[in-house]
Amino acid sequence: EVQLVESGGGLVQPGGSLRLSCAASGFTFSSYAMSWVRQAPGKGLEWVSAISGSGGSTYYADSVKGRFTISRDNSKNTLYLQMNSLRAEDTAVYYCAKGNTMVRGVTRYYYYYMDVWGKGTTVTVSS
Amino acid sequence: DIQMTQSPSSLSASVGDRVTITCRASQGISNYLAWYQQKPGKVPKLLIYAASTLQSGVPSRFSGSGSGTDFTLTISSLQPEDVATYYCQKYNSAPFTFGPGTKVDIK
Numbered sequence: 130e131v132q133l134v135e136s137g138g139g140l141v142q143p144g145g146s147l148r149l150s151c152a153a154s155g156f157t158f159s160s161y162a163m164s165w166v167r168q169a170p171g172k173g174l175e176w177v178s179a180i181s182g183s184g185g186s187t188y189y190a191d192s193v194k195g196r197f198t199i200s201r202d203n204s205k206n207t208l209y210l211q212m213n214s215l216r217a218e219d220t221a222v223y224y225c226a227k228g229n230t231m232v233r234g235v236t237r238y239y240y241y242y243m244d245v246w247g248k249g250t251t252v253t254v255s256s
Numbered sequence: 257d258i259q260m261t262q263s264p265s266s267l268s269a270s271v272g273d274r275v276t277i278t279c280r281a282s283q284g285i286s287n288y289l290a291w292y293q294q295k296p297g298k299v300p301k302l303l304i305y306a307a308s309t310l311q312s313g314v315p316s317r318f319s320g321s322g323s324g325t326d327f328t329l330t331i332s333s334l335q336p337e338d339v340a341t342y343y344c345q346k347y348n349s350a351p352f353t354f355g356p357g358t359k360v361d362i363k
Contacts (some may be wrong), residue, residue, distance in 0.1 A: 164299075164352065173357040174292070174300060174343050179350065188350035191257075224299065241347040242290035244311065246299045 131155035131245045133225045138250030145254070151208040151225030151247060159183070159203035162228030162239035165210050166250075167221035177223070178210060180192050181239050182230060188241075193219075215254045222249040258283045260346055262355040268363045275331040277358045279344035283322045288348035291320055291329045294357075295340045303342075304329065336362055 137149040151163070164179040170212055178199040179188045187199050198211040226243035259282040269275050278287065287307035294300040302311045304320040307327055318333040331338055339362055344355040 166354075173341070174294070174345075174354040176354055178340070179352060187348045188352070190351050229305075239352075240288075240305075241352045242302065242305045242345060243292075243300070244302045244305070246301070248299055 131227065133227060133245060133247035135223065135225050135236060135250040138223065138252045140253045140255065141215055143254055144171070147212045147215065147252060149210040149212065149223055149225075149250060149252070151210075153206045153208065153225075153227070156227070156256045158206040160237070161230050162241055163201060163208045164226045164228060164241060164243055165199065166224045166226055166243065166246075167207075167219075167252075168224070169218070169221040172221075175221070179228070180208070180239050182237065186239075201231050212252070217254050220252060220254050222231075222251050224249045232242075257312065257351055258346060258353065260344060260353050260355040261317045262342075262358050264342060264358060265356065266359040266361075268361050269334050270363045271334055271336060273334045274336050275338075275360060277329045277342055277360075279322075279327040279329070281325045281327075281346055285346045285348040287323050288346060289320075289322065289327050290345045290347060291318075291341045292345065292354075293338075294343065300343070308359050325360070331360075334360075 165177040180199045198213045200209045206227045225247040227245040229240040273344045289307045291304040292300045308320045
């Protein structure tokens with residue numbers, strides 16, 4: 130069974146840092162793009178960041194660029210989100226989500242829609 | 257960046273009704289469009305990708321269409337368990353933006 134389990138959320142003061150983790154199982158982790166998506170209380174879904182299967186390509190929403198860093202350890206089947214300079218508006222449930230992939234010939238293509246989601250971890254930024 | 261809009265923002269329909277939700281991209285995105293369902297208090301669930309491909313296990317009353325800038329999600333016969341907020345998402349290139357959502361409930 131494909132499973133994603135997030136951890137690392139909590140209460141942090143404005144300007145502080147947190148590192149979220151997402152442990153993946155049930156699929157060949159290194160073959161798939163992964164994303165972080167957040168949802169502020171009572172609000173819609175906001176795409177935050179994504180990374181290719183190899184980790185060689187990373188993408189960020191403008192709202193977090195320069196403050197958040199996405200990374201992955203394919204030997205540990207784990208995705209990370211390092212969050213620095215946190216603001217009140219970063220308060221949200223953070224979801225880890227699996228993307229998709231296709232191989233044509235010798236080229237692997239990554240697709241950044243999300244077919245499996247974790248249950249989320251809550252980040253609260255408040256003094 | 258390409259902006260995603262959805263209409264309506266909310267709707268109320270009767271059980272058995274045909275429901276249509278529209279998603280519009282500010283520039284063409286080919287068919288790189290996904291639809292998600294999020295029930296109250298639950299994790300989002302993928303319904304459709306590539307604009308019209310039904311994800312495995314999703315009931316056939318859900319369908320998607322469109323290409324370029326205009327897309328639709330249709331529920332052919334609304335059921336009580338379909339009460340949820342529905343989001344579209346573009347994934348042709350970063351940023352992989354979601355639409356603002358359409359809340360569907362039962363009249």
